Amino acid sequence: MQKDFHYYATYCAAYLAGYSHQECLDICYSAQFVDWCSVTLLSALKAPKAAATTQLQLELMDARTDLLGLQDITRIWSSFHFLPYQLKPTLTKRCKSYIDKYALICNVNGDLVVDTVNLAKGRSLQAVGVAMHVLADTWAHRYFAGTPSLVINNTNYYFYELIGSGKETKERRITFRHSASTPDDLEHSIYTNTIFQSSERSIMNLGHGRAGHLPDYSFIRYKYLPAWGEYGEIVKNNPSDYLNAFCQMIYAMKYLRGIERSFEKSRYDVTAIAPWEARIKEILTRRQLDACEDWRALGEQLSGESIEDFDLEKYQQEYLDAPKTGKDDTFIGKFILAAMAQKSMVTNKIYKSGNKLAGFSVDYNEHGLRGIRDYFRLVNQAKEESE
Amino acid sequence: MNRRQRIESFLVGLGMLLCCCVMVLNATVGYYLAAIIISVSMLSFGVRLLVYYQTMARHMVGGKAMLFLGILVLNFSAFIISLVNTPMLFLLLYLLLFHGFSGAISVLRAKEARSFSAASWVLSLLMGIANLGVALGAVFAALFLRSLEILGYLYFAGMLCSALVRMASAFRRTEIVYIQ
Secondary structure, three states, X not given: XXXXXXXXXXXXXXXXXXXXXXXXXXXXXXXXXXXXXXXHHHHHOOOOHHHXXXXXXXXXXHOOOOHHHHHHHHHHHHHHOOOEOOOOOOOOOOOHHHHHHHOOEEOOOOHHHHHHHHHHOOOOHHHHHHHHHHHHHHHHOOOOEOOOOHHHHXXXXXXXXXXXXHHHOEEEEOEEEOOOOOOOEOOOOEEEOOOOOOOOOOHHHOOOHHHOOHHHOOOOEEEEOOOOOOOOOEEEEHHHHHHHHHHHHHHHXXXXXXXXXXXXXXXXXXXXHHHHHHHHHHHHHOOOOOOHHHHHHHHHHHHOOOOOOOOOOOOHHHHHHXXXXXXXXXXXXXXXXXXXXXXXXXXXXXXXXXXXXXXXXXXXXXXXXXOOHHHHHHHHHHHHHHO | OXXXXXXXXXXXXXXHHHHHHHHHHOHHHHHHHHHHHHHHHHHHHHHHHHHHHHHOHHHOOOOHHHHHHHHHXXXXXXXXXXXXXXXXXXXXXXXXHHXXXXXXXHHHHHHHHHHOOOOHHHHHHHHHHHHHHHHHHHHHHHXXXXXXXXXXXXXXXXXXXXXXXXXXHOOOOOOEEEOO
């Protein structure tokens, strides 16, 4: 997903869930900031690098793919962009290294989505934004894993775009190219993807890189053969998936606001969107690379307020100017705490399932202050919450 | 990393450090040792591809290609081993490709880091310049000076850095803290 959904659509969902205009702005800013909070940005802010929620293109190119490098990559991408669905899959006749990678395939309505939403309960608006990013991405990025893996994330020439609907649906062969600077050509179904690399651990095989930006476009429907699917075809219907993501976000945020009593899997708030359903479907199905303007117009119509564009530098000076003891109370400080809590939780669940791809997790209650020092501030946060 | 992985990382680093010492103390042996290391790495890559096919890639759509690739690499590396008595070629290719690529990426990263006002851009730029310098130095030493000695020292320096990084990573804190 891109800024159109993580920022503007999240604003709309938050508003429909009952948040005020200013709260919606904070939530959608945090949801979008997940796609920007890299080690490079954190080092410019002199903030804990363990809070990174994404990796820039060149950071990835430069990333080491040794054991520690892979764990770092997997922690970031599995925690925030490709939330695993089933950590203990039932596969036979596969070696453990294959099963470990298979277990990280992202899909919707897994246990970890519930854990993610519950983690944000009673926390900051930044935590709500982080959770909404993660939840929304489970719909866009389903069937791919947040770890570099050829055997899971590869695709081949069998890739068709489905155009039209019902009996008039036409299949058009998708052509992939590897030019990152050239925009995708919707008219001729020519899209950019990562280049084929035969190395299992190549960064080119991370997430949906081999399928290009197709999972990030709300309008597209396509079919392809996932590398892990034993030649079974997958039909990906993004308009339908994105609508579910939108309705699930509203339901989740109503739960976080205390309107819903619990957050359950496979529940979507379709009632809240009923007056706007036709408009939302129209936005989701319009063939365009960027739906920001459409979502912004809807958001402004909903709240009657102007929605400012996402400004990466908006809260940076506040964080830089804050004294050391007050940094956690700034906007970015709260985001950092939310991000580290999410990463810590997901890493722990993956580790507890017997899978070491995201690294080692130590339980503070059992082992005390061990491990990466950046995470110790979570201990302080937990102490403050319990007081 | 668990304890076994930490010990393994430290020992591999130590082994690389010892190789560096041997290479510096006995340069003639060192050049051939470097060529052997590079060619054996290729051979092991071919073997690893076949193991990879057997354990993982055969479950993948189109995975048979990995089997053919493994056989091809294995054959090619066997051929390369027969050229091991020409260490200059090995060292030149390795230094040019590895350091040239790393250098270009580091320079681009420095540019990116600078756009975020991150102080790390200076370090990235210096590393990029150093790597590109090594790659260009290798070309200059091989084509104009015909000096195997300089190529050897460039290779040893790279290996020494890798050894130190491996040994240091054995002592890094890597566990993620989790609070119930």
